[in-house]
Structure formats: structure tokens, C-alpha cells
Amino acid sequence: MLFEPITSDAALTLQDLTVAIGNTPYVQGASLTVPKGEIHGLLGPNGAGKTTLLRTLYRATTAQAGTIHAFGRRIEDHSPREWATKVGALVQSSGLLAGLTPRDIVEIGLFVLQLDRSEHTDRRDAALALVGLADKATQPAGNLSGGELQRCYFAQLLACDPEIYILDEPTNHLDLHYQLVLLDEVKRRGRTVLMTLHDLSLAIRYCDQVYLMTQGRIVEQGPPDQVLTRDALRQYYQVDGQFQGAALSLVGPVWSGTGGGFSTRN
Numbered sequence: 177m178l179f180e181p182i183t184s185d186a187a188l189t190l191q192d193l194t195v196a197i198g199n200t201p202y203v204q205g206a207s208l209t210v211p212k213g214e215i216h217g218l219l220g221p222n223g224a225g226k227t228t229l230l231r232t233l234y235r236a237t238t239a240q241a242g243t244i245h246a247f248g249r250r251i252e253d254h255s256p257r258e259w260a261t262k263v264g265a266l267v268q269s270s271g272l273l274a275g276l277t278p279r280d281i282v283e284i285g286l287f288v289l290q291l292d293r294s295e296h297t298d299r300r301d302a303a304l305a306l307v308g309l310a311d312k313a314t315q316p317a318g319n320l321s322g323g324e325l326q327r328c329y330f331a332q333l334l335a336c337d338p339e340i341y342i343l344d345e346p347t348n349h350l351d352l353h354y355q356l357v358l359l360d361e362v363k364r365r366g367r368t369v370l371m372t373l374h375d376l377s378l379a380i381r382y383c384d385q386v387y388l389m390t391q392g393r394i395v396e397q398g399p400p401d402q403v404l405t406r407d408a409l410r411q412y413y414q415v416d417g418q419f420q421g422a423a424l425s426l427v428g429p430v431w432s433g434t435g436g437g438f439s440t441r442n
């Protein structure tokens with residue numbers, strides 16, 4: 177297979193990545209390039225392999241084949257600390273919150289950067305204010321609502337402000353206001369982003385490019401309005417609907433065939 181050359185303009189490059197759990201490959205031959213400062217979306221039905229792919233980027237999983245480069249350097253050539261300062265992730269996780277406050281959670285993220293005390297405090301407080309948690313900063317995180325907790329993890333990432341943001345369903349639990357506030361903030365910062373999204377209207381609104389994944393493979397890629405056609409929605413998401421601008425007009429589910437993920441819907 178011929179690949180595009182890896183340049184340092186490409187913030188993130190995955191080439192022919194295969195990730196297996198046990199003997200089953202859940203990501204197969206995935207290649208993508210995110211240029212510096214662009215926002216790319218990884219889309220597709222449940223079980224398509226999106227999270228499994230992202231997990232290799234924050235080093236929770238190791239790929240069996242293929243390569244990952246950030247700014248032209250292989251992932252293996254970075255120390256875990258170096259990678260953690262370059263690549264930050266917002267993941268789908270309940271976490272262990274016993275005894276922690278939102279302030280602690282943000283500080284745990286900042287620890288790896290080893291900032292001087294005043295910058296550490298400034299970044300922590302600014303991030304908690306940005307996500308609207310300044311008044312709950314010292315309360316038990318275990319008492320936060322689902323959306324507040326997601327905002328808390330967002331604050332951790334925004335405080336660290338890595339060069340590359342890996343976001344797994346970043347709008348999970350967020351109300352409409354915070355969906356827009358936080359994704360606007362990510363876009364405003366001009367960082368490089370690879371994120372999974374089930375909300376396709378948000379993909380149209382924020383993504384420069386999207387990849388449609390199904391059964392572990394990237395099957396379509398391009399600007400979101402060109403990828404998310406009526407045919408693609410029917411084939412990969414099993415819905416009848418179409419976009420008018422960023423608005424999705426849905427008719428209903430389509431029941432024929434199997435799901436695009438690893439489980440069937442019949």
C-alpha cells in the first residue's frame with residue numbers, strides 16, 4: 177500500500193493500523209492524517225471500532241500492526257511523559273472519584289506538566305471557571321451530575337491544553353449550551369483534534385474532515401457534508417434521513433440488513 181509521506185505539518189498520522197483484542201481485530205488497516213490545527217471526526221455506528229482506535233493514541237492499547245506518528249515522530253520514540261504532554265485525551269470513563277474534588281481532578285492532569293505554582297493555579301482555576309464549575313471546585317466529585325462530571329474532565333484537558341486533543345464522545349451528558357461552549361473553545365484554541373461523535377450535526381458544524389468507520393474499517397472520508405449523504409446514513413447508520421445544511425431531517429430507522437458495527441440489529 178502506498179502512503180502519503182509523513183511530514184511534520186501532519187500533526188497526527190496513522191498508517192495501516194490494526195488493533196486486536198484477543199485474536200479478533202476490531203480495527204483493521206486504518207490510515208488517516210490530521211494536519212496541524214484541523215478538527216477531524218471519527219464517525220460510525222456502535223461497535224465500529226472508533227474507541228478502540230482512539231485508545232491506541234492515548235496508549236491504553238497497543239496496535240498489532242501499523243504506525244502512529246505525531247509531528248513526524250513515532251509514538252514509540254516518545255517517553256510516556258513526553259507523549260502525555262503532547263497528546264491529551266477526554267475518554268468515556270466513570271473513573272474512581274472517591275475523595276476527589278473537581279480541583280483535584282484538574283490538578284492530577286496538570287501534574288505531568290510540572291508547571292510553576294502560579295501557572296498551575298491559574299490554569300486550574302481558569303479551566304474550572306470555563307466549564308462552569310468554579311463554585312463546585314472543592315465539593316466531592318462523586319456528587320456531580322453526569323454532565324458536570326464530563327465538564328470536570330473537560331476542564332482537566334483544557335487546563336493541560338495539549339497540542340493534540342483526542343476526544344471520545346466529548347458531548348456525552350452535556351446540555352446544548354455546554355456542547356457548543358466547549359467545542360467552540362476547543363476550536364478557538366486551534367489545536368489538532370481527532371474526536372468520535374454520534375451527533376452528526378456537531379460533526380458538520382465542527383469537523384474539517386470526517387472518517388466513517390464500520391466493522392473496524394474506515395470506509396469513507398472527506399468533508400462532512402460530502403460523506404454524510406442520504407445513502408451513507410442509510411447504509412452505515414440504518415436510518416432514512418438527510419442533512420439540510422447542519423440540520424438533520426430524520427424520517428426513521430431502516431430495518432433491512434445488519435448493523436454496521438459488530439453486532440446485528442435484526
Ligand SMILES: Nc1ncnc2c1ncn2[C@@H]1O[C@H](COP(=O)(O)OP(=O)(O)OP(=O)(O)O)[C@@H](O)[C@H]1O
Nearest residue numbers: 197202220221222223224225226227228229438439
Ligand atoms: N476489552 C474488550 N474485549 C472484547 N471486546 C471488546 C473489548 N473492547 C472492545 N471490544 C469490542 O470491540 C468492538 C469495537 O468497540 P469500540 O468501543 O471500539 O466501538 P465504538 O465504535 O467506539 O462503539 P460506540 O459507538 O458504541 O462507542 C465492539 O464490538 C466491542 O464489543
